[in-house]
Amino acid sequence: MKADLKNLVELNSSKRSKTFAIVIQLLIILSVVTFSIETLPNLKPQTRVILNSIETFCVIIFTFEYLARIYVADSKPKFIFSFFGIIDFLAILPFYLSFGIDLRSLRMLRMFRLFRLFKLVRYNKALRHFGNAMMMAKEQIILFMVITLMLIYFAAVGIFYFENEAQPEHFSSIFDSLWWSIVTLTTVGYGDVYPITMGGRIFTFFILIIGLGIVAIPTGIISSSLTKAVEPLEEDQA
Template sequence: MLHLRKLLYRVLETSAGKRRGISLVFNLVLITIITLNAIAIVLHTVPEYNQRYAQLFVDFELFSVLFFSIEYLMRVWVCVENEKYHHPILGRLRYIVSASAIIDFLAIFPFYFSLFATDLGVVRILRLFRIFRLFRISRYSQAFRMIQRVVEEKKEELVLSLSFVVFMLIILSSVMYFVEHPVQPDKFTSIPATMWWGVSAMTTVGYGDILPITPLGKLLGGISAIVGIGLFALPTGILVSGFTEQVRTRKDPSKRMCPHCGREI
């Protein structure tokens, strides 16, 4: 059993062990099934296809759930081969609550829950969770893994920049409320309601459902749009610099960039 568990671990984990050939085939099959699931979810919403191929959609869903369920149980079983989850009980529990395992679980949970649920509204909502199967492809894509590494390395800068956005949203919405509420009490009813205007103004979307009509309000709206462009450019710049560092490190692993000063270390 131990030999079988190690063998399955090498197959399931892309970069583990020497059996990369078998692992590559398995990963290609898995990516194909995930892609077909995405196509099925999209086509299932087309009434013509849903009526004509209803049984095919049902059969493919049953096959997918069975395949993903077996794979999920195997991953829980073999995860102890990883030093991080080496404990037979606590290690598996730690793996189950990991991000990748939660995504795997959400990919199959709606089907089993719908077998016992009687509320059709809840069942329809849970069916949307099948879209989590798309996130599973990130485990096998170098691009997705690079995005994950960039976000992890730049999380402090991203949180800081997003905090600036939230603070400015609260400040601008509060000022706009006190400016426009006296003349438009039905539109700018409260600061939380005015924050909807703040979001559309700072993102320069401008839905037009809530608009300032006073000269001071219009001036504040223009300032909000200009400030929003600058603030939302901050996360973009942070992510671009992170991708640049990752690309340089990938091309030349011996050269690592300092995340603070940007110099080679």
């Protein structure tokens, strides 16, 4: 029985396993869609009953999947504290908490239902490649994030000294300047806060040039890692 169950819940070449994987993926998408529909205003009580029924059904299946994976795991603690084990747990957590906690007063707990989207990674080869690429490039990504945070702070300090006297309402402190720094370095530029002094404008020009480079760096890192992640699989298939 344990071997049959393991063959069912763990993705492999068997027809039963593939069917189970497709069903789980469809339920994940269905639960996310119903979660979105629940946010619509003025829903009829009958509609909410249907949505709650769908949610209950999905959670029952997800709970069975989670418990089955624990049961068939070679190392149960290793699975429980693994990436997918934590995702599976968080995907069903809000439903069971709702029995003891009023989720209307703790609306953020509903956000945990979005973790169901991460369950798709287990069944999607392309998403697994992306996950492997992120793991391969984690050191470069961490280095990039550290440098980016340093540049954001540097830009905030610089624009503060250029614009503080001219616009004390927008650049009253370095902390207020951080918003301008973030939207400028990421080249978003909402336009709600902008420099008016000559020095601030020149400084902003160089920050924008640096921002263009910052946007391009992660693309190159991830693209290179994706290539490295996919190449071994292509060689094995060849």
